[in-house]
Amino acid sequence: xxxxxxxPKFQVLKTGQSMTLQCAQDMNxxxxxxxxxxxxxxxxxxxxxxxxxxxDQGEVPNGYxxxxxxxxxxxxxxxxxxxxxxxxxxCASRAESxxxxxxxxxxxxxxxx
Amino acid sequence: xxLLEQSPQFLSIQEGENLTVYCNSSSVFSSLQWYRQEPxxxxxxLVTVVxxxxxxxxxxxxxxxxxxxxDSSLHITAAQPGDTGLYLCAGRSNDYKLSFxxxxxxxVRA
Numbered sequence: 001x002x003x004x005x006x007x008p009k010f011q012v013l014k015t016g017q018s019m020t021l022q023c024a025q026d027m028n029x030x031x032x033x034x035x036x037x038x039x040x041x042x043x044x045x046x047x048x049x050x051x052x053x054x055x056d057q058g059e060v061p062n063g064y065x066x067x068x069x070x071x072x073x074x075x076x077x078x079x080x081x082x083x084x085x086x087x088x089x090x091c092a093s094r095a096e097s098x099x100x101x102x103x104x105x106x107x108x109x110x111x112x113x
Numbered sequence: 114x115x116l117l118e119q120s121p122q123f124l125s126i127q128e129g130e131n132l133t134v135y136c137n138s139s140s141v142f143s144s145l146q147w148y149r150q151e152p153x154x155x156x157x158x159l160v161t162v163v164x165x166x167x168x169x170x171x172x173x174x175x176x177x178x179x180x181x182x183x184d185s186s187l188h189i190t191a192a193q194p195g196d197t198g199l200y201l202c203a204g205r206s207n208d209y210k211l212s213f214x215x216x217x218x219x220x221v222r223a
Binding site for chain 2: 004031035040041042043044045048058090092097098100101102103104105106107
């Protein structure tokens with residue numbers, strides 16, 4: 001199993017550009033989530049999904065959209081990038097909401113100039 | 114403000130020394146997790162503690178959950194350079210969401 005994969009590893013955007021961060025897992029996990037990690041802030045939840053077709057907002061959802069059309073994939077979209085979105089983004093999955101084991105992807109480092 | 118406060122923020126010790134990292138909150142959690150993160154990688158789960166007062170050991174790492182389920186500590190005995198990394202605690206609330214602390218960066222010098 002590849003676990004949780006994320007692409008790209010690095011990305012530089014100009015203010016106002018849009019892009020999609022890809023996330024996929026091959027463990028048949030129902031629960032998937034996106035976090036951003038900033039220095040001194042820890043990991044903050046952006047959006048999450050408890051299953052295909054179901055998504056919900058986390059702690060810092062503004063400026064981001066998500067969709068969950070399949071169990072495997074959970075892309076994160078930035079519609080109009082802003083410098084405040086410069087961060088490292090992590091996708092994570094676990095079998096279901098109550099499962100203790102959470103697996104993280106390797107992260108995407110995004111810089112918005 | 115951070116729901117979970119970790120201390121210290123940075124810790125640099127010599128190989129063979131012991132260290133303790135603390136994770137404190139005013140909130141009660143149904144469980145608490147500890148992760149280790151290395152540069153350029155995602156966090157990796159080390160342990161989950163569920164019961165107040167619970168102590169778990171993972172080789173040279175000892176994790177304790179406070180009696181009131183508001184705080185936790187991670188103790189490393191005889192630290193090795195391989196223990197270097199960012200240690201994150203995360204508390205789970207009843208809606209299954211995880212709240213992360215800002216992390217403690219541990220450096221073990223050879």
